Amino acid sequence: MLQMHSIGKIFNETTPDEKIALQNISLHLNKGDFVTVIGSNGAGKSTLMNVISGVLSPDVGSVEINGQNVTNLPEYKRSRFIGRVFQDPMAGTAPTMTIEENLAMAYSRNKSRGLRKGVDKDRKEFFRDSLASLHLGLEGRMNAKVGLLSGGERQALSLLMATFTEPSILLLDEHTAALDPSRAQLITELTKEIVQKHGLTTLMVTHNMKQALDLGNRLIMMDKGEIILEASENEKSQLTIEQLLKEFQRIKGEQMANDRALLSM
Numbered sequence: 001m002l003q004m005h006s007i008g009k010i011f012n013e014t015t016p017d018e019k020i021a022l023q024n025i026s027l028h029l030n031k032g033d034f035v036t037v038i039g040s041n042g043a044g045k046s047t048l049m050n051v052i053s054g055v056l057s058p059d060v061g062s063v064e065i066n067g068q069n070v071t072n073l074p075e076y077k078r079s080r081f082i083g084r085v086f087q088d089p090m091a092g093t094a095p096t097m098t099i100e101e102n103l104a105m106a107y108s109r110n111k112s113r114g115l116r117k118g119v120d121k122d123r124k125e126f127f128r129d130s131l132a133s134l135h136l137g138l139e140g141r142m143n144a145k146v147g148l149l150s151g152g153e154r155q156a157l158s159l160l161m162a163t164f165t166e167p168s169i170l171l172l173d174e175h176t177a178a179l180d181p182s183r184a185q186l187i188t189e190l191t192k193e194i195v196q197k198h199g200l201t202t203l204m205v206t207h208n209m210k211q212a213l214d215l216g217n218r219l220i221m222m223d224k225g226e227i228i229l230e231a232s233e234n235e236k237s238q239l240t241i242e243q244l245l246k247e248f249q250r251i252k253g254e255q256m257a258n259d260r261a262l263l264s265m
């Protein structure tokens, strides 16, 4: 489904501001895999998402989606098969347009893929049914301007818009981080439900270790542009927050120890 081979990305190369954002990243997602991504600030998580979605091209390495090499395919050409939800609830929707207009926009952007569930139904009814599945009563507010919705409602709508055309890959970039705890919990539950319902192949960045363990079947930890830990389905099911923190400290500690060893030479 998704194959990343030896991806590298350096910003401002050969300048004093040089930053290695990704190094030697190889990642393989099978259809239906749901991988949670954790890591410290600046670890390269968003850059990884940007390379998958086509916002950025890697300096080296390749990205394949559904067997097609998309390494240099521009973002707008990938948007048909990639759904993405950002941290900022304002980012995924158009505030001056109604809920129905926003849905229509997402629908037409992806319609060349074919809407398996939408073709036989009246479009409006399909939108209404999709909105009802969020359990927020938005199906009764199709003509409301999206700018009037709360952050949580907007994020639920963004999630719906990113998924109702069943993308090959769903990218969730800290999509609950800007919400208060109860709304974040609601969006987390919706995410679980939607991903499961459509069997979506998903990559989710989060700073919340509990969320990283509760959701998905695999987990990766990043640091300084590298994947420093990969937990398979079996391993992840047995992981605890304490173990994750310990592991992170162990890896970071070793790096510090190495640095010290190097400095002392």
Ligand SMILES: Nc1ncnc2c1ncn2[C@@H]1O[C@H](COP(=O)(O)OP(=O)(O)OP(=O)(O)O)[C@@H](O)[C@H]1O
Pocket (backbone or CB within 6 Å): 011, 012, 019, 020, 021, 039, 040, 041, 042, 043, 044, 045, 046, 047, 048
């Ligand atoms: N456009 C850019 N130009 C220069 N440096 C960049 C750019 N984008 C990212 N970086 C740098 O690359 C590194 C990785 O950044 P990235 O945003 O991918 O990290 P992240 O893991 O998502 O961090 P956070 O959790 O803080 O959002 C950071 O050191 C960042 O400062």
